Amino acid sequence: MKHLCSLLCFLLLALPALSKERTIKPGVLWPDAAGNHINAHGGGVLFYKGYYYWYGEHKAEHTSAALVGVTCYRSKDLVNWTCCGVALPVEEQVGSDIEKGCTMERPKVVYCARTGKFVMWFHLELKGHGYAAARAAVAVADKPTGPFLYLRSGRVNPYCWPADWTEADHACADTLQAAHFGRWWTEPWRRAITQGLFVKRDFSGGQMARDMTLYVDDDGRAYHIFSSEDNLTLQVAELSDDFTYHTGRYWRIAPGGQNEAPALFKHEGRYWLITSGCTGWAPNEARMFTAERISGPWKQLPSPCSGPNAKLTFGGQSTYVLPVQGRPGAFIFMADIWRPQHPIDARYVWLPITFKDNVPVVEWRDEWAPADFFR
Numbered sequence: 298m299k300h301l302c303s304l305l306c307f308l309l310l311a312l313p314a315l316s317k318e319r320t321i322k323p324g325v326l327w328p329d330a331a332g333n334h335i336n337a338h339g340g341g342v343l344f345y346k347g348y349y350y351w352y353g354e355h356k357a358e359h360t361s362a363a364l365v366g367v368t369c370y371r372s373k374d375l376v377n378w379t380c381c382g383v384a385l386p387v388e389e390q391v392g393s394d395i396e397k398g399c400t401m402e403r404p405k406v407v408y409c410a411r412t413g414k415f416v417m418w419f420h421l422e423l424k425g426h427g428y429a430a431a432r433a434a435v436a437v438a439d440k441p442t443g444p445f446l447y448l449r450s451g452r453v454n455p456y457c458w459p460a461d462w463t464e465a466d467h468a469c470a471d472t473l474q475a476a477h478f479g480r481w482w483t484e485p486w487r488r489a490i491t492q493g494l495f496v497k498r499d500f501s502g503g504q505m506a507r508d509m510t511l512y513v514d515d516d517g518r519a520y521h522i523f524s525s526e527d528n529l530t531l532q533v534a535e536l537s538d539d540f541t542y543h544t545g546r547y548w549r550i551a552p553g554g555q556n557e558a559p560a561l562f563k564h565e566g567r568y569w570l571i572t573s574g575c576t577g578w579a580p581n582e583a584r585m586f587t588a589e590r591i592s593g594p595w596k597q598l599p600s601p602c603s604g605p606n607a608k609l610t611f612g613g614q615s616t617y618v619l620p621v622q623g624r625p626g627a628f629i630f631m632a633d634i635w636r637p638q639h640p641i642d643a644r645y646v647w648l649p650i651t652f653k654d655n656v657p658v659v660e661w662r663d664e665w666a667p668a669d670f671f672r
């Protein structure tokens with residue numbers, strides 16, 4: 298009888314642990330603790346007090362418009378995730394920036410040690426206006442799971458020129474007139490874009506901000522990295538001490554290079570940036586850039602992806618690079634396989650980053666266990 302009791306106790310304690318998944322299977326349905334496919338697309342992950350928090354776009358069955366808001370999931374092991382609900386809900390109020398039916402994309406959350414607040418930025422498009430608004434939006438919370446308080450949205454850094462522009466750059470931009478370039482994609486137009494034609498066009502209204510990520514550097518300074526200038530150029534913009542404003546200091550990355558989906562990380566003092574090209578929801582080949590300083594200069598390298606379908610980023614588009622807690626040099630590349638006809642069914646590609654000759658490599662794996670990989 299005593300043995301039977303011990304066996305029952307053992308089974309009761311061990312079964313939940315045994316039923317836990319050990320592996321990540323890129324591209325297949327990823328059930329949360331309740332058995333529902335995780336609904337946190339275009340997301341990012343924050344580590345806080347023993348837990349990883351995964352924030353992402355809630356996608357509906359038949360529309361990519363935001364009907365619910367930004368969701369949050371929690372995990373200790375990066376494999377088994379529990380839904381913590383909606384961290385930032387859409388609002389019912391007609392005319393609200395985040396009115397139900399708007400577009401809320403690529404939310405990222407960082408913790409601001411100075412204020413003790415969790416700060417979320419995301420790409421916002423106003424309901425009924427397609428992708429014309431190109432705004433950055435910000436919300437704050439006292440707890441990682443929210444509720445987040447929506448603060449405001451807008452274009453970025455009005456009346457500010459790139460921080461590294463020289464007198465010659467300013468003189469060159471002075472000569473540029475958007476009206477002189479009726480036709481896009483010509484050689485003179487491309488040159489003018491590189492020289493800041495759209496920076497100047499948006500000088501008073503603020504720079505456009507679409508696909509985005511956040512990065513908090515070792516010195517506690519936070520940066521917002523986003524596709525700007527009609528998705529032609531990435532910008533990296535410094536955030537204020539409380540992470541909820543832009544300081545006005547920003548730099549351009551790959552002018553005219555048409556990069557989306559930025560994911561930034563730092564390894565042994567060097568910054569790495571993985572991006573995609575601009576092909577809507579369809580996958581394309583990832584790009585990679587590196588720099589010694591976040592302000593650049595950035596140098597482009599070949600895609601880090603290798604293995605089957607690497608030319609199309611395994612069918613996905615980058616969204617974040619997750620630093621594994623307590624394992625310096627351990628990173629996970631996160632990407633989305635979009636399903637625009639059935640958005641809720643979009644899939645996740647999470648793969649470990651390895652380094653070959655100190656250069657990041659993302660190799661396809663059908664299945665892998667973070668606990669084994671990052672021993």
Ligand code: DGJ
Pocket residue numbers: 339402403508557558576577578614
């Ligand atoms: C590609 C972007 O990376 C996505 O976040 C989304 O904005 C789609 N374009 C919309 O076509």
